[in-house]
Amino acid sequence: MSWLLAFPFLLPTLAALLTFLARERARLARVLSVGSCGLLLLVSLAIFALVESEGVLAAQMGGWPAPFGITLVADRLSAVMLLVAAVVGLTVAVFALSDIDPLHEQLGFYSYFQLLLAGVCGSFVTGDLFNLYVWFEVMLIASFALLVLGGERIQLDGGIKYVAMNLVSTLLMLTAIGLLYGLTGTLNMAQLHLALSEVDNPLALDLLAVLFICAFGIKAAIFPLFFWLPASYHAPPVAVTAVFAGLLTKVGVYALIRTFTLIFPAGDGLAHDILLGAALLTMLTGVLGAAAHYEFRKILAFHIVSQIGFLILGLALHSPLALAGAVFYMVHNIVAKTNLFLISGTAQRLTGSFELAEIGGLYRASPLLAALFFIAAFSLAGFPPLSGFWAKFLLIKASLDQAAYWVAGVALITGALTLFSMSKIWAEAFWKDHPANACAGLATLSGADRLQRLLPVVLLALITVALGFAPEPFIDFSLAAAAQLLDPGAYLAAVLTPPAD
Amino acid sequence: METALAMVVGILIATGVYLMLARNLLRYLFGLILLSNAANLAIFTAGRLTRASPPLIPEGLQAPEVAVANPLPQALILTAIVIGFGLLAFALALIVRAYRQLGTLDADTMRVAEPETKPKRGRKRS
Incomplete structure (x- = not known):
């Protein structure tokens, strides 16, 4: 049943493609958007039930065993995060039917929205640090587009501040991942847990920990790195703000929790x-x-x-x-x-x-x-x-x-x-x-x-x-x-x- | 070799941060580009450098015979370059668009989303 773990990001990605093709046909795009979110909720419920009954689920993508391939993992935290993300996705998708005007629909609102969900869900199930970086970027580029879609002055102004801070966070995360790889030779989170307990270099560990706090801290909007958030969240349409408010910063918090319980124990x-x-x-x-x-x-x-x-x-x-x-x-x-x-x-x-x-x-x-x-x-x-x-x-x-x-x-x-x-x-x-x-x-x-x-x-x-x-x-x-x-x-x-x- | 590359990374970061401290958004973006190259180079160096020894396995063997270059950081960097290119291209387009609509690239004068006037009080005082 572990193949189920790929669906939380495959479904929205597929929906993003289909809604992009159907962006001239608003009615079809709307049905696709809500339908995909409904399916996502069902999949998340199934994963949640499986994790509750069978414990931690793991799937090795492409059949490559860890740590060589990319591992998808769902423990209780991942499962519940997937579930709320799906609930938020579905509710906002329904709300967007009324809130998003035809212009935004034609510009591809539904595609970016689904891509955002794919990035969020991917971040929750991945068991590989570099893969987490990739999902963060999927989420980020989709959120950039959603934020400035329509191109009003206030959106561009808020968008610049959002993009400026989040690109710095991306680079910090990438650097931290590279240095961590140099220290341990692996990026699989479970193996990192084992490898880091043997590293006898407290200075390097503290340095990496601070880099990760800064990188995820910008995404999570912690003090003193949060200034991009109040500068931009009131600019886009409400449906966009709602999904940002529900999910984006929480993915940063999830990454912090994962890093500082599993990787740095x-x-x-x-x-x-x-x-x-x-x-x-x-x-x-x-x-x-x-x-x-x-x-x-x-x-x-x-x-x-x-x-x-x-x-x-x-x-x-x-x-x-x-x-x-x-x-x-x-x-x-x-x-x-x-x-x-x-x-x-x-x-x-x-x-x-x-x-x-x-x-x-x-x-x-x-x-x-x-x-x-x-x-x-x-x-x-x-x-x-x-x-x-x-x-x-x-x-x-x-x-x-x-x-x-x-x-x-x-x-x-x-x-x-x-x-x-x-x-x-x-x-x-x-x-x-x-x-x-x-x-x-x-x-x-x-x-x-x-x-x-x-x-x-x-x-x-x-x-x-x-x-x-x-x-x-x-x-x-x-x-x-x-x-x-x-x-x-x-x-x-x-x-x-x-x-x- | 590692020392030399580490110094290059340091110089790139220093130059990038210097550029990013400017109020002009285009300079900020150029700083980011330097930083992203520094990050990629850091990953490359962190993966250990092995000269002139491509990671190829001779025919009939299961593993390379001598120490070969580590291919994983290169794969990571390739991914990071592609992602970075997309993000920076988007940022450049956004800055151009903002310049056309807001008429400025000075971060200090961009106050459309956060006006400097005091927030309106809720109740009208009589």
């Missing part, structure tokens, strides 16, 4: 001090940025940065509970964040702007949208009993267990400030009256628009609520995923054991 030392410091500063600077802004999407973009801090915190604390917290937080955050951006798109359609000063009246005009925003926003702020509460609870409990009281303090302050900036959106966009009394209700949208805009949002909100009210199975899963990360025995066995025949 030690849970202390320079790398973890840097990660801990960066995590705290990321949490605080991000949320302060959100508190200062008065534009719907800019506030949300700064929140992404702040939430990344929590994820890195889980990695830096490096205890089973902390890593479980990071896994839980990742899933909760991807779902809630994507949802908030989708809601901001519909809010803009109804009120005419993203500027909080120019909008209002949404609570009266469309109470359903207000309720959905309430769920996502207050989950992100960590309100019980929504999913964000449990995510924050796990991380704060983990830091208290390690007697890192000030870490817990920073996390709680960040939570409070998140609540402040969310209530700002709530008060301005939902509660106060529209300055020009021009807030339309959901009923003014056409039936298809309403369905395409609300269905994804409702689905994501349901996941948030389900994770919040019945967190126990998922906390158990996160703990199991964390145990797998801290003890890579099963991962190594699955990759390095030659096939039986």
Whole structure:
């Protein structure tokens, strides 16, 4: 069954080709885009079920055994990341039917979108560091195109900053990979784990660790490397921002988690001090940025940065509970964040702007949208009993267990400030009256628009609520995923054991 | 030989970083190009250098008889060159387009996405 592991990136790649050929025939391209995302979700579910029942899955591409060929691996972390990526892909694909105009469709929006998903899914399943670089580049070039598609002034301006920073990250990653190869002679992640434990050169290891932190840190938008994110995320259409917000930075975090649990196994030392410091500063600077802004999407973009801090915190604390917290937080955050951006798109359609000063009246005009925003926003702020509460609870409990009281303090302050900036959106966009009394209700949208805009949002909100009210199975899963990360025995066995025949 | 190449890598990085510190975006891009070459050369050097000994296996044998050049870094670099070419070509096209639409290549004056004016307050104060 291990051939299944190639499908998460083969399907979107194929769909990208087909939608490119069909870009003049919008209806066909739309069906292909949503259909491929639906299939991707089924495949991810199958992989998730297999990993749960049979343990770590590995597939050797082309029949070359590791470490000579490229290995695809899925452990619990990969499986759950694939699953949420597929959920985000499907919901955004449906939302895009209403949000993306014919011009963007003709320019090939669906192809780039599918290519982005291929890059994201490829990064999650690969077991080879150089292959990870290749998937990062697939993702990157697709995101470049999505960001500037249409070529408005604001997009070009934001796009330049995004491209400039991300190209540096690419080069750092490439250099780090080259030097790591020089040190160990392998790029297979499982073999790197074994090879690096025998390297007796702490200076070289620290240097490489810092290079990887910088390279992945730019992608993950950690302090002080995040400035490209708030500069560009509010420029493209909402569907694009939503998929960026849900997946792009999280791939960087995933790469950091993978690198600093599997490849550099030690849970202390320079790398973890840097990660801990960066995590705290990321949490605080991000949320302060959100508190200062008065534009719907800019506030949300700064929140992404702040939430990344929590994820890195889980990695830096490096205890089973902390890593479980990071896994839980990742899933909760991807779902809630994507949802908030989708809601901001519909809010803009109804009120005419993203500027909080120019909008209002949404609570009266469309109470359903207000309720959905309430769920996502207050989950992100960590309100019980929504999913964000449990995510924050796990991380704060983990830091208290390690007697890192000030870490817990920073996390709680960040939570409070998140609540402040969310209530700002709530008060301005939902509660106060529209300055020009021009807030339309959901009923003014056409039936298809309403369905395409609300269905994804409702689905994501349901996941948030389900994770919040019945967190126990998922906390158990996160703990199991964390145990797998801290003890890579099963991962190594699955990759390095030659096939039986 | 490794020492010489390591120094070349160092010089390329120093020149690249110097160019990237300029506010002009085109200089920034040229700096990136130098950096990408430095990265490729670093991989090449990290894979150990073996002179004048191509990785060919004589007929009838399973493995080469003498120490041969390592072909893997070369394969990696080839991939990286192709990817880098695509990315840098895109970046150049983007910069040209931005120059046409924004009328400037000075990073300091590019403030369309992040205007310098204070963010609008939510509530109108009366």
